[in-house]
Amino acid sequence: MTAPLTAIFFDVDDTLYSTSEFAEQARRNSIRAMIEVGLKADPEYLLRELEEVVREFSSNYEYHFDKLLLRLPRRLYRGVNPAVIIAAGIAAYHDTKFRYLRPFEDAYEVLKLLSRTKLIRGIITAGLEKKQAEKLVRMRIVPYLTPQAIFISDQLGVSKPNEKLYQRACSDLNVKPSSAMYVGDNPLTDIDPPNRIGMYTVQVVRGGRHAEERGATEPDWRISNFWELVDILRDRFGIDIEQRPAEEQSSGEVHPSEGATAENGKEPGRSDRGVA
Numbered sequence: 001m002t003a004p005l006t007a008i009f010f011d012v013d014d015t016l017y018s019t020s021e022f023a024e025q026a027r028r029n030s031i032r033a034m035i036e037v038g039l040k041a042d043p044e045y046l047l048r049e050l051e052e053v054v055r056e057f058s059s060n061y062e063y064h065f066d067k068l069l070l071r072l073p074r075r076l077y078r079g080v081n082p083a084v085i086i087a088a089g090i091a092a093y094h095d096t097k098f099r100y101l102r103p104f105e106d107a108y109e110v111l112k113l114l115s116r117t118k119l120i121r122g123i124i125t126a127g128l129e130k131k132q133a134e135k136l137v138r139m140r141i142v143p144y145l146t147p148q149a150i151f152i153s154d155q156l157g158v159s160k161p162n163e164k165l166y167q168r169a170c171s172d173l174n175v176k177p178s179s180a181m182y183v184g185d186n187p188l189t190d191i192d193p194p195n196r197i198g199m200y201t202v203q204v205v206r207g208g209r210h211a212e213e214r215g216a217t218e219p220d221w222r223i224s225n226f227w228e229l230v231d232i233l234r235d236r237f238g239i240d241i242e243q244r245p246a247e248e249q250s251s252g253e254v255h256p257s258e259g260a261t262a263e264n265g266k267e268p269g270r271s272d273r274g275v276a
Contacts (some may be wrong), residue, residue: 007120007173007180008120011183011190012123012136013185017103026097027047037088041076047171050051069086098138101135102114108177117241122151123150123152125151133152136150156239160189162193166193176238180194180199202220
């Protein structure tokens, strides 16, 4: 059994919910709404242009639809007030958030189970303050988190992949990094930085954007769903978590990182620390 664990932190995007799938659905709905109010263009063409706008100006930019219209020939919306087209896109995007922004079912159920333990349950996420907080509220997971353990980069003046973000979270909660775990999907921003300060790390691999990427260091474990995380917490850390129904049991196994061994006195599944 490994050293005691007192806190577990989670990434948000593509860890607790599928950012990639949601974003595509929301953008398609927005394009459809803009066409319905008078924009005359092929939806696939508009989607490609919108995705290019997002890449160029970042996902946190506030005027994606404005920029989209500026890129288009005016003849495509002649006779229609452009503000109406932009408003239609914005409204459809927000409607999609209201209806479809949901956490992975296993993530929601496991967070609910973890809330019955003594573990500190936190969030460390990079992004805009209100945008990231809204995601937590819409996913309805706030009741299962430790209130003072939500850390959003926009509020702290430091962002991923700077390990100071993780150090700040641990320091504010008076938790040693060596007794904290971080669960995320991106090897470069969610695994390497917490590894550098000695946290346990778990990479969620669901086939998203970062599934094939590798960072400078290895996670302690890779999992394909959150029920495997329950197995790690119970078997490796002795944390008493209510047993899930048999039909919800994962058919997969928990996968320690490739090459993780018990050499040099390290526990199996525990990757090397401080590797740049």
